[in-house]
Amino acid sequence: MARQPNKETLLDWYRQMVLIRRFEERCAELYQQGLIGGFLHLYIGPEATGVGAVAALREQDHVITAYRDHGIALARGLDVNRVMAEMLGKRTGVSGGKGGSMHLADRDLHMWGGYGIVGGHLPLAAGIALAAKYQGKDEVVVALMGDGSTNIGYFHESLNLSAVWDLPVVWLVENNQYGMGTAVGRASGAVEIVNKANAYCCGADGHGMLQGPRVDGMDVMAVYDAISEAAEHARKYGPVLVESLTYRLEGHSMGDPQRYRTKEEVESFQTKGPIGRFRALLSDKYKGVESALDRIDEEALKAVDDAVEFAKNSPDPTYDDLVSHVYVD
Amino acid sequence: MADKVITIREALSAALREEMQRDERVFIMGEEVGVWGGTYAVTRGFIDEFGEKRVRDTPISEMVIAGAAVGAAMAGLRPIAEIMTINFAFLALDAIVNHAAKVRYMFNGQFTVPLVIRTTTGGGKQLGATHSHAPEVIFAHFPGLYVGVPGTAYDAKGMLKASIRDDNPVLFVEHSTMLQRRAAVPEDPDFVLPIGKSDVKRRGKDVTIVTYGKGLEWSMTAADTLSKDGIEAEIVDLRWLRPLDLEPVFESFKKTNRCVVVEESLPMFNIGAEVAAQIQQEMFDYMDAPVKRVSAMDIPLPYSREIELMALPSAEKVVAAVKELV
Ligand SMILES: Cc1ncc(C[n+]2csc(CCOP(=O)(O)OP(=O)(O)O)c2C)c(N)n1
Ligand SMILES: [Mg+2]
Numbered sequence: 280m281a282r283q284p285n286k287e288t289l290l291d292w293y294r295q296m297v298l299i300r301r302f303e304e305r306c307a308e309l310y311q312q313g314l315i316g317g318f319l320h321l322y323i324g325p326e327a328t329g330v331g332a333v334a335a336l337r338e339q340d341h342v343i344t345a346y347r348d349h350g351i352a353l354a355r356g357l358d359v360n361r362v363m364a365e366m367l368g369k370r371t372g373v374s375g376g377k378g379g380s381m382h383l384a385d386r387d388l389h390m391w392g393g394y395g396i397v398g399g400h401l402p403l404a405a406g407i408a409l410a411a412k413y414q415g416k417d418e419v420v421v422a423l424m425g426d427g428s429t430n431i432g433y434f435h436e437s438l439n440l441s442a443v444w445d446l447p448v449v450w451l452v453e454n455n456q457y458g459m460g461t462a463v464g465r466a467s468g469a470v471e472i473v474n475k476a477n478a479y480c481c482g483a484d485g486h487g488m489l490q491g492p493r494v495d496g497m498d499v500m501a502v503y504d505a506i507s508e509a510a511e512h513a514r515k516y517g518p519v520l521v522e523s524l525t526y527r528l529e530g531h532s533m534g535d536p537q538r539y540r541t542k543e544e545v546e547s548f549q550t551k552g553p554i555g556r557f558r559a560l561l562s563d564k565y566k567g568v569e570s571a572l573d574r575i576d577e578e579a580l581k582a583v584d585d586a587v588e589f590a591k592n593s594p595d596p597t598y599d600d601l602v603s604h605v606y607v608d
Numbered sequence: 609m610a611d612k613v614i615t616i617r618e619a620l621s622a623a624l625r626e627e628m629q630r631d632e633r634v635f636i637m638g639e640e641v642g643v644w645g646g647t648y649a650v651t652r653g654f655i656d657e658f659g660e661k662r663v664r665d666t667p668i669s670e671m672v673i674a675g676a677a678v679g680a681a682m683a684g685l686r687p688i689a690e691i692m693t694i695n696f697a698f699l700a701l702d703a704i705v706n707h708a709a710k711v712r713y714m715f716n717g718q719f720t721v722p723l724v725i726r727t728t729t730g731g732g733k734q735l736g737a738t739h740s741h742a743p744e745v746i747f748a749h750f751p752g753l754y755v756g757v758p759g760t761a762y763d764a765k766g767m768l769k770a771s772i773r774d775d776n777p778v779l780f781v782e783h784s785t786m787l788q789r790r791a792a793v794p795e796d797p798d799f800v801l802p803i804g805k806s807d808v809k810r811r812g813k814d815v816t817i818v819t820y821g822k823g824l825e826w827s828m829t830a831a832d833t834l835s836k837d838g839i840e841a842e843i844v845d846l847r848w849l850r851p852l853d854l855e856p857v858f859e860s861f862k863k864t865n866r867c868v869v870v871e872e873s874l875p876m877f878n879i880g881a882e883v884a885a886q887i888q889q890e891m892f893d894y895m896d897a898p899v900k901r902v903s904a905m906d907i908p909l910p911y912s913r914e915i916e917l918m919a920l921p922s923a924e925k926v927v928a929a930v931k932e933l934v
Binding site for chain 2: 341374375376377378382384385386391392394396399401402403404405406407408409410411413414432433436437439440443444600603604605606607
């Protein structure tokens with residue numbers, strides 16, 4: 280059973296979700312102003328999935344994800360100033376301004392990065408899990424991915440290998456119903472993605488992929504419980520596939536005309552957003568908590584303001600940065 | 609410790625065994641590396657000696673072989689991932705090019721990828737168009753990766769050991785028709801060769817032949833023939849396509865003023881193109897003739913013996929190319 284989070288922990292999850300939301304809103308503005316370049320994939324809508332999943336991990340565990348990575352990075356505790364600096368391509372950024380929005384990592388926090396190639400990080404997750412197991416460490420990897428990436432070869436090869444080798448990986452599909460503009464049902468033979476686990480289960484001695492739950496990805500508590508349980512299984516036995524049902528409230532990336540869905544559909548999810556829902560739950564559970572939540576809201580805004588200040592005042596990378604770290608010298 | 613005459617296959621096995629004995633973090637993964645003993649028998653007996661933990665048979669999954677090896681390397685192990693033949697590395701191209709070669713740079717030095725991907729290359733065995741590529745030059749295009757192609761047993765051992773000990777990702781390419789070639793090789797477990805150093809394999813004054821891998825064999829045979837006609841070829845074996853060390857080529861060219869590049873690659877965008885460009889850039893004042901290239905013909909390799917050989921380079925083609933120059 281998952282550790283039951285106390286009030287302080289729950290408020291911290293709320294803080295993280297609000298921080299992510301404010302951070303992403305600000306990124307959108309900075310993109311419009313031309314201060315952020317490249318592709319920008321916002322994590323507005325799925326905050327509860329990222330925060331709940333990361334909360335279920337221990338410090339020594341590992342997180343890896345795709346390019347929609349800002350929320351995961353912030354949930355894992357990457358410095359908000361340095362994440363914003365990376366957005367602005369500054370030398371103080373978490374990846375020195377060389378990775379950009381899609382490539383946020385912090386080795387020390389076991390955040391192994393965001394990755395821009397759909398599915399490209401999934402075999403890396405298997406390898407990180409192999410290293411943990413090989414070295415006899417009691418660690419698990421949570422590998423987040425989009426629904427669209429479950430149709431790519433990397434997904435199948437990685438899940439299969441993790442099943443054959445009993446690797447401690449929680450494969451977590453963030454099913455936000457679309458891969459760019461293609462709805463899940465138009466791209467995936469299995470519409471309930473979690474059923475794909477069955478293809479890699481079970482060997483003669485019962486080993487192989489465990490089919491985990493389809494969890495309400497807009498409910499941070501539910502995600503936390505599901506991933507806590509999955510991580511426990513992964514630590515003891517091997518891989519699990521979990522599907523989180525979520526929704527992105529913004530376009531795929533900036534400038535997405537969103538011809539593939541209706542305004543009404545988006546609005547229907549807006550009212551079910553994970554932050555408002557969690558706030559209501561907290562208000563219900565703890566009498567008089569509103570003032571604390573308001574304070575958290577203000578602090579999040581301030582943290583993002585400060586991060587933008589920090590990023591704007593940071594130096595650009597230099598020629599030396601351009602040419603460094605191609606190889607180990 | 610003395611030298612011993614062994615085959616390239618034995619040299620590779622010795623290098624792997626010694627490095628696995630030396631460092632617990634080194635392990636092998638790939639198709640048929642364990643129970644089968646390696647498709648080219650390089651890892652025969654390894655699974656008994658080192659166990660299944662360190663000699664890991666994988667499913668037929670090139671994408672995850674390469675990608676999981678990258679992840680394991682990032683997380684502190686020193687994988688030797690085997691891709692049965694380089695033809696199948698095309699399936700792993702993304703993992704090799706985008707992740708093995710780039711995660712260090714992209715995340716500003718936070719990650720290290722001490723990885724060796726071993727594979728075999730080359731045509732000439734009547735395996736048809738899909739199984740006869742020699743495309744190592746494609747991989748040499750990308751910064752972040754090293755590409756080594758040994759042409760002798762001596763180099764095979766020293767270069768492979770160096771690759772395993774190095775902290776950068778290396779694509780290590782062995783020629784599938786050369787595994788039985790013999791040479792004297794040091795038995796000293798600390799024999800390693802530097803990464804990115806070419807080697808002059810034959811001294812001569814009349815023409816510089818630049819080559820690597822199987823090209824070394826064609827070139828050495830050609831040089832013997834040419835010598836009978838009074839033409840002495842100097843042969844520079846690049847050994848590494850990246851880092852590419854052309855210093856010995858330039859030194860040689862100052863003396864010979866002529867150059868032929870010999871390789872099994874296809875003729876367009878190959879190593880010869882790069883060497884010719886660099887000679888033209890650096891050695892313009894020394895040039896007495898255009899740089900000539902001997903490579904495979906610009907077609908897919910066919911099955912039938914005679915026409916397959918027709919499409920590949922040969923010692924005779926090297927002789928003919930040199931004679932056009934001198
Ligand atoms: C191998 C590859 N093919 C195509 C793309 C272009 N692309 C980027 S994101 C994306 C959609 C992925 O959808 P999903 O996995 O559901 O993630 P989401 O964006 O919904 O979070 C595509 C096709 C890519 N980055 N990599
Ligand atoms: Mg999606």
